[in-house]
Amino acid sequence: MDQQELTTPDRRSVMQVCGLISLGLLGVPTLVACGSDDESSDATGGASTAAAGAAGTVLAKLADVPVGGALVTKGADGKPIAIIQATAGAVTAVSAVCTHQGTTVAAASGELDCPSHGSKFGFDGAVKNGPATTPLAAVAVKVDGENVVSA
Ligand code: FES
DSSP states (O other), X not given: OHHHHHHSOOHHHHHHHHHHHHHHXXXXXXXXXXXXXXXXXHHHHHHHHHHXXXXXXXXXXXXXXXXXXXXXXXXXXXXXXXXXXXXXXXXXXXXXXXTTXXXXXXXXXXXXXXXXXXXXXXTTXXXXXXXXXXXXXXXXXXXXXXXXXXX
């Protein structure tokens, strides 16, 4: 009898243990969440670094980019970009995601046109015609042999 009394926890002991477990269970995810936030902050910063780290990714053949025109393709991050070859061998690039509502713009004569609502952008990304008001972001590219690569 005495041994059974010693091994059978009373209600107070059970509640204390449950309380400690609850605190422990609540505390661990809180710490994990805090650590997670720190990690995602670092990951975000790392993403920028990673994008820069993707330098050298082949984006297009230089021969596929018309001289005096543009080729819309995917950037190193998989998002649409427009590669422009103003003169033979001189390439630049801008995001091809319309800053109005995100439609992919199309290469046109001397500009990039958005088929959704008619915004027009210069090859430098500047807004020529709205409704977009924000220019297309520049994308770093360079010529590497016969390819256009991310810089
Ligand atoms: S999404 Fe391009 S003009 Fe509206």
